[in-house]
Amino acid sequence: MDPHLLTTFVTVARRGSFSAAAAELGYTQSAISQQIAALEADLGLALLSRRPVEPTPAGRRLLEHAGPLLLRLRAARADVLRAAAGPRHRLRLAATPLAVNAAVAGRLARARAAQPRLDVTLVSCGREQVGALVAEGEADLGLADGIAAPSDPLRLPDTGPMTTVAVSEEELVVALPAGHPVAGRTALRLDDLVDARWLQTEVCPLARLRDLAGDGFPVALEYRGDDVHTVINLVAAGHGLTLLPASALSTGSVPPATRGVPLAWPRLVHRVELLHGALPPGSAADLARTLSS
Incomplete structure (x- = not known):
């Protein structure tokens, strides 16, 4: 498959519009349509429905491969240029x-x-x-x-x-409000907290905890940002628990209403x-x- 055609397909699928993809890529709408038609002819399959513009089942399958393929091509180009640079x-x-x-x-x-x-x-x-x-x-x-x-x-x-x-490894702690029933313990097990209310964050993806300790870990609130102080403030206000490296709770800016209890099991690190x-x-x-x- 021609990577240029694949790029066009990914852009149309992401934007949901031939005209929007044309504006982003610097082509005419007619050229975008021709490129999609050429890719569909190459595969012998319809990849996009037109009204509305969205991937067909075959198109969705191709999208699963397209991102990694295009990334590897960009990576190969960057690697060659990097090796040749002074x-x-x-x-x-x-x-x-x-x-x-x-x-x-x-x-x-x-x-x-x-x-x-x-x-x-x-x-x-x-x-x-x-x-x-x-x-x-x-x-x-x-x-x-x-x-x-x-x-x-x-x-x-x-x-x-x-x-x-x-580069480094450090102890993990369960971050929880000071008034939480288990905040006074010296250590906590993850399997004792499967029914607690948790924050879903980039810092501590709950899918990873479920891999380690089984089902559970209900989402109390999802935070899609990456500011650690926001996560700590959400914990302090009672919106849910999370795991953090011990150093994240050792600064003077941490709210006094937050506690960090060492994780005893499973043995994990940040x-x-x-x-x-x-x-x-x-x-x-x-x-x-x-x-x-």
Whole structure:
């Protein structure tokens, strides 16, 4: 399949309109229609219904493959250009909100002290985006965090050949209101909390907890942002429980109505990993070594 035709198909499906896709891609509407027709002729299947414009069952199946395929193509292009590029002192670091903990921030400070000319732009984004930004060359390095068993790698989306290195691991705590019935305990088991009301967040996806401890963990409130202080304030106000790294509740800005009780079982940690593609000698490689040291 022609990747240009595939890109057009994905754009039409996402926008739900041939004219909107044409405006986004810089083609005429007639050209968009011809490209979709060419892709459908290649496969011998209708991929889009026209009124309304939406994927057919075959089109929905193709969309499942299209995203990863197009990402791998962009990643291949970025990897070749990155390998051929000379050393640069202006770097972009993509990171999930909780990835830049005290340990990582300290290592970043050491790297900047050792390289006075180093200019780092830190971009906050979701876990799904970190690998994609690095793979596509939009970021030189990435930092992703998540819940894992000790020494186990994170479950990150496949974005092609990528080096991942453990940066830090720390204790997880159950964040809950100070008045919660179990707030005074010295430790908690996850299987004792399957019927509690939980926050659904990027920081602590409940699907991951269900993988670890079985069904349950009802959603009390879903928060689609990535601000950790907002999550903590929601916990303090009684909107639901969540898991956080212990350091997230150790700052002076945490509301006094919030408690963090260590998680006794299962044995889990908050893990941070560094992601990068091929790095020629220079500032990016030096920063990667310092962050993962």
